Amino acid sequence: MSGQAERKLIRAAAVIDARGIEAAPGAVLLEGRRVIAAGSPSDIGTHEEAVVIEEPSAVILPAMVNAHCHLDLSRLEPRPFPGRFESWLEGIAATRAAQEREGVLRADCDLGIELSLAGGVAFVGDIAGAGKLEPLEALRSGPLGGVSFIEFFGLGTRQQDAIARMGALLGSVPDHDRGVGLGVSPHAPYSCGAELYEAAMDTGLPLATHLAESLEEEQVLRSEDGPFRELADNLGAWNEGVVMPGVHPVDALAECMDRRSIMLVHLNYIEDDHVDLLVRSGACVAYCPRASDYFGHPHGGRPDHQYGRMFQAGLTVALGTDSRTCLDTPDRIGVLDEMRHLFVRDGADPAMLLEMATRHGARALGLDESLVTFEPGPVGGVLAVDLMGRPGPDPLQSVLAQRNAPRWIIPPDATGL
Ligand SMILES: [Zn+2]
Known part of the structure; x- marks a missing residue:
């Protein structure tokens, strides 16, 4: 992908993946469909060039x-x-x-x-x-x-x-x-x-x-x-x-x-x-x-x-x-x-469940596991799940205790993979 791709900075109630990222609040910096960095907002810092997407009441998960x-x-x-x-x-x-x-x-x-x-x-x-x-x-x-x-x-x-x-x-x-x-x-x-x-x-x-x-x-x-x-x-x-x-x-x-x-x-x-x-x-x-x-x-x-x-x-x-x-x-x-x-x-255990739904699924299909985490590189998609006004102490538990549909911040596009 070219270096010209638009940068996006997602700032959210939490960013969680199955490779150990669990930041609440959290942020993800992307360039096109590539993750540049994910973690706490202070780790990611400010990026003047990036379009900022504010998701203060949503948890961000990988596809x-x-x-x-x-x-x-x-x-x-x-x-x-x-x-x-x-x-x-x-x-x-x-x-x-x-x-x-x-x-x-x-x-x-x-x-x-x-x-x-x-x-x-x-x-x-x-x-x-x-x-x-x-x-x-x-x-x-x-x-x-x-x-x-x-x-x-x-x-x-x-x-x-x-x-x-x-x-x-x-x-x-x-x-x-x-x-x-x-x-x-x-x-x-x-x-x-x-x-x-x-x-x-x-x-x-x-x-x-x-x-x-x-x-x-x-x-x-x-x-x-x-x-x-x-x-x-x-x-x-x-x-x-x-x-x-x-x-x-x-x-x-x-x-x-x-x-x-x-x-x-x-x-x-x-x-x-x-x-x-x-x-x-x-x-x-x-x-x-x-x-x-x-x-x-x-x-x-x-x-x-x-x-x-x-x-x-x-x-x-x-x-x-x-x-x-x-x-x-x-x-x-x-x-x-x-x-x-x-x-x-x-x-x-919510962490086990997220691992099953992402990295283990990728492994079972012979896919690169990094497509379903926020480690730097191409990502299969980025999801948001609204917390319905009930953030609770553990954001992933809150997501699992609800029944609302997720929505895409970066929708899937596997055609280039
Ligand atoms: Zn069957």
């Missing part, structure tokens, strides 16, 4: 990372869980049917991008769930950065078709363009066979998969029966070539994880020794707290989600929203609201 979303399902507004997963899937099937009409899938993705911006998100790990490229094209035409994971399904004898489609689709677009990388997502081990996982790993592209989301998943993997077996039968997805691993979902993917770093989405149900296994493998976790609660996970006498223990053990634990329909914020899709959910539900 956030939604490590797991389904922006192509954004037409489905929030609604109560119908009680049975199969009934819920009918809504998804109806959406997919509507998206067969020209332009609908793209419009749904564009809506998801708009709602993500409203949620304070600059980078996404988006699942392109129709197995098509429109979601990638939508991201590459807009301001968000991140990874578009093209999703594939295929069990038993259906794997070869899926692998052929994977090769054709992924070979037709550049791996990286306008701030958005291409990724691949075998949906889950109950809907994708081992060969499909192998083929996905062989692409060398970033990988994401849903894992250990439900007890039904564990049941079908261990013993080939239960509601998910019935579902697969009804969908015609089960066939004579299907081989289930006979073990827990995490153990089913242990060999894959040894070979490649994979983003593991959900992990609502793990066993005690799995945290060590995950740490050794270098896997990343995307936890979607509101979505897990929406479906009632974990249940069945199983322990609470282990995100805190995973974080303490040194795992990368990012936050995701999953799809809009699971959320309690119809006007936005963002991880600030996931932080708030964990703060209210568990009393989780």
Whole structure:
């Protein structure tokens, strides 16, 4: 960027990031989209040449990372869980049917991008769930950065078709363009066979998969029966070539994880020794707290989600929203609201939550972590959250105790990244 870019000096009630900047009051000096310095107003000093932006009742935060979303399902507004997963899937099937009409899938993705911006998100790990490229094209035409994971399904004898489609689709677009990388997502081990996982790993592209989301998943993997077996039968997805691993979902993917770093989405149900296994493998976790609660996970006498223990053990634990329909914020899709959910539900440490929503999210997507902090250099965006007249002794806690939408001081623009 040229040295001619306009300088801006933001002065605010507080400036906070996950790299140790916690200044109240605080200031950030920017040149174009580059941070020059951040800290207390006296550290930053006065800058005659800079345009001053006064935000005396707002907290300034870096742009956030939604490590797991389904922006192509954004037409489905929030609604109560119908009680049975199969009934819920009918809504998804109806959406997919509507998206067969020209332009609908793209419009749904564009809506998801708009709602993500409203949620304070600059980078996404988006699942392109129709197995098509429109979601990638939508991201590459807009301001968000991140990874578009093209999703594939295929069990038993259906794997070869899926692998052929994977090769054709992924070979037709550049791996990286306008701030958005291409990724691949075998949906889950109950809907994708081992060969499909192998083929996905062989692409060398970033990988994401849903894992250990439900007890039904564990049941079908261990013993080939239960509601998910019935579902697969009804969908015609089960066939004579299907081989289930006979073990827990995490153990089913242990060999894959040894070979490649994979983003593991959900992990609502793990066993005690799995945290060590995950740490050794270098896997990343995307936890979607509101979505897990929406479906009632974990249940069945199983322990609470282990995100805190995973974080303490040194795992990368990012936050995701999953799809809009699971959320309690119809006007936005963002991880600030996931932080708030964990703060209210568990009393989780605000500093840990900010780290999950920013640096860990960036790490999970293979992005430069400095894009989501205020260290000198390019920044993915700058957010303000109004304190609603209740500053309190700890500004980040105040932000998390509220439910208002964030707003952009420097909006995202990943096209140059
Ligand atoms: Zn998902």
